[in-house]
Amino acid sequence: MPTLFATHPFFGGSWLGESPQQFEQQCRYLVSRGMVAITADYRVRSRQHVEVVECVRDAESAIRWVRAHAQTLGVDPDRIVASGGSAGGHLAAAAGVIEGLDEVDEDLKVSSKPNALILFNPVLVRKELSPYDELRSAAPPAIILHGKADTAVPFATVEMFAAKMRELGSRCDVAGFDGQEHGFFNYGRGENEMYRETLRRADEFLTSLEYLKGRPTP
Numbered sequence: 645m646p647t648l649f650a651t652h653p654f655f656g657g658s659w660l661g662e663s664p665q666q667f668e669q670q671c672r673y674l675v676s677r678g679m680v681a682i683t684a685d686y687r688v689r690s691r692q693h694v695e696v697v698e699c700v701r702d703a704e705s706a707i708r709w710v711r712a713h714a715q716t717l718g719v720d721p722d723r724i725v726a727s728g729g730s731a732g733g734h735l736a737a738a739a740g741v742i743e744g745l746d747e748v749d750e751d752l753k754v755s756s757k758p759n760a761l762i763l764f765n766p767v768l769v770r771k772e773l774s775p776y777d778e779l780r781s782a783a784p785p786a787i788i789l790h791g792k793a794d795t796a797v798p799f800a801t802v803e804m805f806a807a808k809m810r811e812l813g814s815r816c817d818v819a820g821f822d823g824q825e826h827g828f829f830n831y832g833r834g835e836n837e838m839y840r841e842t843l844r845r846a847d848e849f850l851t852s853l854e855y856l857k858g859r860p861t862p
Contacts, residue, residue: 666729669831673843677856680719682710686735696773701745703735704756708746712754723855726758726784727846729829730797733766737775737805740784760853761786762846764829765794769801776805785815787849789842791824819845 664683671681686702687694707724714721726736738745740761746752761784769776788806792799799820809816821828821838829842840862847860 666732666830667727669839670727670843670846673862674847677847677858677861679850679856680717682717697745699731699735700738700742700773701747703739704745705747705750707739707758708750708754708756711756712751722759723853724758725760725762725850725855727762727764728766729764730826731767733763734768734770734773734775736761737763737766737768737786738773738778740786741775741780742773742778758784760784760850760855762849763788764842765790765797765826766802767797768805776801776808779805779808779812782812783809783814785853787817787819787846789819789829789845790821791826791828792820793823794826794828796826817849 664685667683671683674681684703684706686706687698689695692698703726707726710717710719711721711724726739728734728736736758739756740758746756763786766775766788768774786809788802790797790799790802802818802820806816806818819842821841824838827833828838831839833839843862844860847856847862850856851858851860
């Protein structure tokens with residue numbers, strides 16, 4: 645059965661705005677590799693006047709919806725990957741580690757936790773709903789692709805999160821890119837060298853989990 649590259653990726657934009665189209669090209673690539681790829685929308689402050697907690701709830705609802713409809717969608721409910729960049733990376737990580745934010749009208753017998761995480765410059769340490777602070781037990785295997793020159797989300801916070809993941813017995817790979825700033829992974833930046841390189845690393849991670857087979861072709 646094909647696997648899902650999440651009702652994610654979740655787009656970034658500081659939980660304020662932006663568009664699900666941010667990761668459209670990454671999704672097209674993963675479809676070419678035999679995956680089912682879905683970009684997710686969620687409520688944001690500029691359009692729906694919500695707080696971050698509602699954004700996280702929407703992310704968890706998206707994962708639960710896909711898992712509940714796995715047969716119709718043609719996906720493996722046990723191989724759902726959550727991804728995202730910046731604030732979207734926060735949502736994917738939060739879905740993987742934070743409990744108890746489910747919407748009241750949903751079927752809680754269906755898990756909202758992804759089976760793996762691909763995080764691009766994710767916000768992992770913050771004052772509220774911090775994946776780092778909420779990480780208390782084993783979490784889904786993850787890869788973090790991060791620009792070491794990112795001033796919006798310091799690379800040190802990624803290293804802290806990865807270290808804590810490993811202490812709890814979870815896999816957390818970190819790919820740090822020298823001289824790269826926030827959003828370096830986006831399609832259309834420069835000559836797309838970093839877009840292709842981060843996509844290759846994500847592909848290799850999925851292959852190591854046996855979600856994909858063969859060599860990356862970004």
